[in-house]
Amino acid sequence: MGPQVPVGWAAHRRAVETLQRSYADIPPGDAVRLAKKTSNLFRPRAQVGRGLDVSGLGGVVEVDPDARTADVQGMCTYEDLVDATLPHGLMPLVVPQLRTITLGGAVTGLGIEATSFRHGLPHESVLELDILTGAGEVLTARPDNEHAELFAAFPNSLGSLGYATRLRIELMPIAAGVRLANVRFDDIDELLATVGDVMKTGTHDGRHVDVMDGVVFRPGESYLVLGEFTDEPGPTSDYTGQDIYYRSLRAKGTDRLSAYDYLWRWDTDWFWCSSAFGAQVPAVRRVWPRRYRRSDVYHRIVRLENRYGLAARVGRWRGELDRERVVQDVELPLERTGDFLRWFAAEVPMAPIWLCPLRLREREWPLYPMHAGQAYVNVGFWGTVPIVPGAADGDVNRAIEAKVFELGGHKSLYSDAYYDRETFDRLYGGTAYRAAKDRYDPGHRLTDLYDKVVGRK
Numbered sequence: 001m002g003p004q005v006p007v008g009w010a011a012h013r014r015a016v017e018t019l020q021r022s023y024a025d026i027p028p029g030d031a032v033r034l035a036k037k038t039s040n041l042f043r044p045r046a047q048v049g050r051g052l053d054v055s056g057l058g059g060v061v062e063v064d065p066d067a068r069t070a071d072v073q074g075m076c077t078y079e080d081l082v083d084a085t086l087p088h089g090l091m092p093l094v095v096p097q098l099r100t101i102t103l104g105g106a107v108t109g110l111g112i113e114a115t116s117f118r119h120g121l122p123h124e125s126v127l128e129l130d131i132l133t134g135a136g137e138v139l140t141a142r143p144d145n146e147h148a149e150l151f152a153a154f155p156n157s158l159g160s161l162g163y164a165t166r167l168r169i170e171l172m173p174i175a176a177g178v179r180l181a182n183v184r185f186d187d188i189d190e191l192l193a194t195v196g197d198v199m200k201t202g203t204h205d206g207r208h209v210d211v212m213d214g215v216v217f218r219p220g221e222s223y224l225v226l227g228e229f230t231d232e233p234g235p236t237s238d239y240t241g242q243d244i245y246y247r248s249l250r251a252k253g254t255d256r257l258s259a260y261d262y263l264w265r266w267d268t269d270w271f272w273c274s275s276a277f278g279a280q281v282p283a284v285r286r287v288w289p290r291r292y293r294r295s296d297v298y299h300r301i302v303r304l305e306n307r308y309g310l311a312a313r314v315g316r317w318r319g320e321l322d323r324e325r326v327v328q329d330v331e332l333p334l335e336r337t338g339d340f341l342r343w344f345a346a347e348v349p350m351a352p353i354w355l356c357p358l359r360l361r362e363r364e365w366p367l368y369p370m371h372a373g374q375a376y377v378n379v380g381f382w383g384t385v386p387i388v389p390g391a392a393d394g395d396v397n398r399a400i401e402a403k404v405f406e407l408g409g410h411k412s413l414y415s416d417a418y419y420d421r422e423t424f425d426r427l428y429g430g431t432a433y434r435a436a437k438d439r440y441d442p443g444h445r446l447t448d449l450y451d452k453v454v455g456r457k
Contacts, residue, residue, distance in 0.1 A: 004059070004060055004080050004081075004083040004084035006059070006060050006061055006062050006063060006084065007056075007059040007060065007061055007073070008061065008062070009061060009062070011056065011059075012056075012057075012061045012073060012166065014056065015054075015055075015056025015057045015073070015165075016057070016130075016132075016138060016165050016166075018053050018055070018056055019052055019053055019054060019056075019057065019132060019163075019165065020132065020136065020138065021053075022052050022053035023052055023132065023136050024136060026052075028443070028445070031447065032052065032134075032445055032446055032447070033051045033052070034051050034052050034054055034075075034159070034163060052132075052163070054074070054075045054163075056073075057074055057075040057076075057165060058073060058075040058076050058077070058080070058102075059072075059073050059076055059080065060072050060073070060076055060080065060081060060084040060085075061073060061166060063084055063085060063088060063090070063171075065088040065089075065090060065171075068090060068170060068171040068172065068173075069127065069168055069170060069171060070084070070085060070092075070168070070169055070171055071166055071167070071168050072103050072166070072167050072168075072169060073103075073104075073165065073166055074102065074103065074104030074163060074164035074165050074166065074167065075102050075104060076102060076103050076104075077099060077100050077101065077102055077103075078092070078096060078098075078099060078100075078101050078102070078106070079099035079100065079264075081103060082095060082260070082263055085171055086174070086259065086260060088171075089173055089175075090171040090173060090174065091171065091172060091173075091174040091259070091263070092122070092125065092169060092170075092171060092172075093115060093119040093120075093122075093124075093125040093169075093171070093172050094106075094111065094112065094113050094115050094116055094119050094120070094121060094122045094124075094125065095113055095115075095263050096111035096112065096113055096122065097113055097266040097267060097271070097295075098266070098267050098270070098295040098296075099264060099267050099294060099295060099296065100294075100295065100296040103122070103164075103167055103169070104163065104164035106123075107123040107126060107129070107154065107155060107164060107167060108154060108155065108157055108159055108163075108164065109156065109412075109413070109414055110122070110123070110155065110156055110368060110412055110413075112329070112356050112358060112378050113211075113213075113356065114211035114212055114213040114225070114227065114356060115210065115211055116356060116357065116358035116359075116378070117195075117198070117199050117212050117356075117357040117358055117359060117375075118202070118210070119172075119361060120358060120359065120360050120361040121155070121358065121360075122169075123154070123155035123365070124360065124361045124362075124363075125169050125170040126167050126168070126169055127142070127168045127169065127170065128140060128141065128142040128151075128167075128168045129141055129151070129154070129164050129166060129167040129168070130164065130165045130166040130167075131150060131154065131161070131163065131164055131165070131440075132162050132163045132165055133150075133161070133162040133440040133441060134161070134162060134437075134440060134441025134442070134443060134444070134445045134446040135440065135441065135442060135443070138165060139440075141154065143363075149435065149436055149439065150162075150436055150439075150440055152365060152366055152432070153367055153429070153432055153433060153435075153436035155365050155367060155368060156365070156367040156368040156413065156428065156429075157367055157433070157436075157449060158413060158449060158452055158453065159446065159447075159452070160433075160437070160441075160446050160447055160448060160449040160452055161433075161436055161437060161440055161441060161446065162440060162441070162446065173229075174229055174259050175229035175230050175231045175259060176230075176231050176258065176259055177229070177230050177231070177232070177234070177236060177256055177257065177258050177259055177262075178210070178211065178227045178228070178229055178230065178256070178257050178258075178259060178262040179227065179228050179230045179232075179254070179255075179256050180225055180226070180227045180254060180255040180256065180257065180262075181204070181205075181207075181225070181226045181227075181253070181254055182223050182224075182225055182248070182249045182252055182253055182254070182255065183204075183223060183224045183225075183226060184221070184222070185222050185223070185224065186220050186221065187220075188216065188219070188222055188338050188341055188342070189338050191214065191222050191224050191355075192334060192337055192338055192377070194224055195212070195214075195224065195334065195355075195357050195375075195377065196334055196375060198212055198226065198357075199334075199357060199359065199375050204226050207226075207228055208228050209226050209227070209228060210227055210228050210229045211225075211226075211227035211228075211262075212224065212225065212226055212227070212356075212357055213225055213354065213355060213356045213357070214355035214356075215246060215249055215352050215354060215355065216341065216351065216352060216353040216355065217250070217351055217352050218345075218351055219341075219342070219345045222355075223249040223250070224355075225249065227262070229259070234256055235256065236256050236257050236258050236261065237252075237255055237256065237257055237261075238261065239257075239261065239265055239268055239269075240261070240268050240290055240293065241290065242282065242285060242286070244268075244269055244272075244280055245265045245266065245269065246266075246269070246271060246272050246352065267294060267295045268293050268294065269293070270295045270298045270299075271352075271354060271380075271382065272352055273298065273382055274293070274298055276298075276383075277298060279293060279298075320386075321387055321388065322386075322387045322393070323384035323385060323386055323387060324384060324385050324386075324387050324393050324394065324395070324396050324397070325383075325384050325415075325416065326348065326381060326382075326383060326384060326385055326396055326397060326400070327381075327382045327383070327416070328380070328381060328382075328397070328400060328411060328412070328415055328416075329378055329379070329380045329411070329412040329414070330378070330379050330400070330404045330409050330410065330411045330412070331358070331370065331376045331377070331378050331379075331409050331410045331411075331412075332376060332377055332379060332404065332407055332408070332409040333374055333375070333376055333407070333408050333409065334357070334374075334375040334376060334377055336407040336409070337355075337377040337379065339407060340379060340403060340404070340407055340409070341353070341379070343403055344379075344381070344400075344403075347396075347399065348381070348385060348396060348400070349385055350383050350385060353379060353380065353381050354378075354379070354380035354381070355377055355378070355379060355380075356377065356378040356380065357375065357376070357377050357378075358376050358377070358378055359372075359373070359374065359375050359376060360372045360373075360374075366429035366432035366433070367428055367429040367432065367433055367449075368410060368428065368429070369410075369427075369428075370410060376409075394416070394418060397416050397417075397418060398418050401417070401418060401419065405423075405427070410427065413428075413453045417453050418454065419454060421450055421454075424450050424453075424454065425450075428449070433449060437449075
């Protein structure tokens with residue numbers, strides 16, 4: 001961790017001007033995209049020409065520790081944002097799990113983490129934002145100004161309404177460390193009942209709860225991780241070396257991490273997915289440089305595999321079945337989450353599974369219409385399953401979509417989706433989306449949301 005020096009307002013204005021010039025240079029009719037170095041998407045995208053120049057939009061403009069706000073550029077990663085706020089004893093209200101997720105990406109594509117049972121999703125802590133629209137204008141949108149329609153429709157629009165150049169967000173205090181209780185449950189319904197109690201009271205066993213998430217290792221073994229921010233001195237665990245965080249849930253009833261290490265506890269091993277690359281094998285881990293044990297490194301390996309299919313070819317040579325990628329996050333109402341988990345255990349041979357309770361803070365958002373006042377649980381599962389004889393690639397993902405819909409849930413759109421347009425519009429605010437699209441991208445220069453997500457453009 002190294003403190004981040006804010007870029008300042010003058011540099012930010014120059015970067016926005018550069019972005020607008022690069023947008024104007026793209027001929028009408030050509031596809032528009034960001035020239036990003038990293039991505040946390042898991043759906044393939046069509047390759048298009050030159051991207052928008054966002055090279056100067058990757059920093060923090062200013063941190064106001066008194067107002068507990070930060071003005072942040074759209075391409076700033078949460079890693080850099082946290083490095084700018086922690087020296088002030090502050091953090092964003094929700095810090096998604098992976099270091100290279102950008103603030104703009106988390107707002108336009110949604111994000112979640114263990115504070116979400118208190119503070120909702122990242123876009124809910126945005127006070128205002130500047131957006132480069134499809135018309136080439138940079139507009140400031142707030143919940144109460146003339147662009148309130150754009151402010152409301154921007155979350156989950158995935159760049160199809162414009163790109164955030166600056167976001168002003170709320171911050172909150174964080175202590176030097178986080179004290180954790182790893183509570184085992186043999187019955188998933190008991191775990192979910194405890195989740196409901198914590199969401200109602202904010203406490204567990206007489207202790208305040210600041211953060212809450214969990215892991216299901218198998219139907220009869222799951223853990224709820226309940227944490228409290230603390231400045232009390234004491235030894236802390238390190239999961240950036242040989243020890244692996246998710247395995248600690250089984251080994252330790254209590255734990256303590258520094259605030260910084262807690263925020264990035266899942267990144268070092270990409271939750272548990274680093275095992276696919278051998279990074280959890282002790283002999284390999286000892287020679288794998290620590291600086292390369294990060295989610296963005298693993299993601300680059302996945303992109304290379306998607307492009308060249310080397311592992312798939314080796315598997316076929318060995319006579320193994322082809323595999324379907326099942327990489328999804330879904331939100332279920334708390335009272336239906338147990339039904340989904342039991343169905344998933346019976347139908348999809350994949351574990352562990354991540355659980356992250358959440359609720360909206362106050363209002364509802366048209367392009368991801370969850371209900372304010374309703375308790376939800378995000379269920380995350382990331383891996384592959386064999387394509388059995390008679391099945392086709394995509395069948396498992398389609399079955400998951402159908403089950404989530406049946407149970408009144410929603411699915412995040414960073415990965416594979418198969419909805420027909422009518423269903424997609426019903427689930428993701430099609431009427432509100434088209435109204436905002438026609439107003440702020442009248443020439444439809446930016447790729448339509450459905451085409452981007454399902455058509456993979």
